[in-house]
Amino acid sequence: MHSILLKSGNSIPQIGLGTWQLSGEDCSNAVNSALVMGYDHIDTAVAYANHKDVARGIKDSGKKRNSFFLTTKIPLETSTYDEVLKSAKKSLDELRVDYVDLLLIHWPNKSVPFSETLEAFNELRNRGLTKDIGISNFNAEITAEAVELSQAPLVVNQVEFHPLLFQKDLYESCKKVGVEITAYSPLARGKIFENDILKDIAAKNNASIAQVSISWLMSKGIIVIPKASSLDHLKNNLAARNLELSTEDLQSIDSIEETYRMVDGSWKHYEF
Numbered sequence: 001m002h003s004i005l006l007k008s009g010n011s012i013p014q015i016g017l018g019t020w021q022l023s024g025e026d027c028s029n030a031v032n033s034a035l036v037m038g039y040d041h042i043d044t045a046v047a048y049a050n051h052k053d054v055a056r057g058i059k060d061s062g063k064k065r066n067s068f069f070l071t072t073k074i075p076l077e078t079s080t081y082d083e084v085l086k087s088a089k090k091s092l093d094e095l096r097v098d099y100v101d102l103l104l105i106h107w108p109n110k111s112v113p114f115s116e117t118l119e120a121f122n123e124l125r126n127r128g129l130t131k132d133i134g135i136s137n138f139n140a141e142i143t144a145e146a147v148e149l150s151q152a153p154l155v156v157n158q159v160e161f162h163p164l165l166f167q168k169d170l171y172e173s174c175k176k177v178g179v180e181i182t183a184y185s186p187l188a189r190g191k192i193f194e195n196d197i198l199k200d201i202a203a204k205n206n207a208s209i210a211q212v213s214i215s216w217l218m219s220k221g222i223i224v225i226p227k228a229s230s231l232d233h234l235k236n237n238l239a240a241r242n243l244e245l246s247t248e249d250l251q252s253i254d255s256i257e258e259t260y261r262m263v264d265g266s267w268k269h270y271e272f
């Protein structure tokens with residue numbers, strides 16, 4: 001089974017399709033193709049402005065709502081209690097679903113107390129509009145704070161994570177408080193393809209560099225959401241489930257010294 005058991009008792013499939021920068025037909029085609037070829041996890045966000053296109057892709061695939069895992073995220077600028085409820089309801093309407101599996105706080109907001117935002121997230125969970133709640137782009141310190149403040153478990157922290165950004169301390173501190181890591185930009189948007197250690201490991205295993213990164217992340221019990229639009233990339237990434245790297249290869253990737261962070265926006269309120 002390629003899924004992770006969450007603290008809530010629900011499970012999350014370990015590979016999902018990321019949809020940032022996918023819109024219109026490209027988005028619905030990618031979502032449709034992914035679901036038909038065997039993906040069972042789609043990641044979107046209000047900020048991606050593609051909920052309606054994701055909905056179209058789901059409809060075209062003919063898949064039943066309970067056959068796949070759906071995540072969306074409420075943006076930083078809608079963090080008050082009322083704003084969160086409004087944004088979540090609009091999201092469900094646009095996605096044409098009765099519930100999502102996971103609703104995330106996309107970015108921590110310093111101007112609204114976490115307790116207020118989390119109260120709204122808990123209310124949405126109590127009403128069955130989301131099965132689980134979680135966070136994204138939270139550092140270790142505020143993850144621990146948010147965990148304490150939330151009635152329901154915060155099951156996931158979605159953060160940038162790939163071989164050029166092995167966030168070991170954050171990973172360990174999240175695991176300690178029962179928060180699973182979802183790795184966004186798991187291919188560093190292509191940057192990992194230039195790394196010689198990864199090139200060698202891919203050649204040795206007759207695999208792509210994308211697969212090496214996904215497999216390395218999965219070996220750590222991390223959830224991985226590569227974005228892909230071409231059929232080749234979609235297939236290639238899903239097939240990473242079958243790649244098992246040796247302990248030696250995994251350790252070489254752990255010890256890559258080159259670091260690279262793709263997402264470091266001026267909009268962020270807290271340091272990573």
Ligand SMILES: NC(=O)c1ccc[n+]([C@@H]2O[C@H](COP(=O)([O-])OP(=O)(O)OC[C@H]3O[C@@H](n4cnc5c(N)ncnc54)[C@H](OP(=O)(O)O)[C@@H]3O)[C@@H](O)[C@H]2O)c1
Nearest residue numbers: 018019020184185186187188189210226227228229230233
């Ligand atoms: N929570 C957050 O703040 C946050 C921030 C960033 C991203 N995310 C989520 O994480 C997802 C993934 O991250 P990302 O979109 O930043 O980047 P990514 O998944 O690291 O990289 C996507 C890029 O890699 C290419 N690609 C995919 N599979 C490939 C393969 N097998 N071989 C070669 N190239 C391949 C894609 O090309 P094609 O499209 O041409 O196939 C695309 O250009 C996002 O879509 C989003 O859902 C969340």
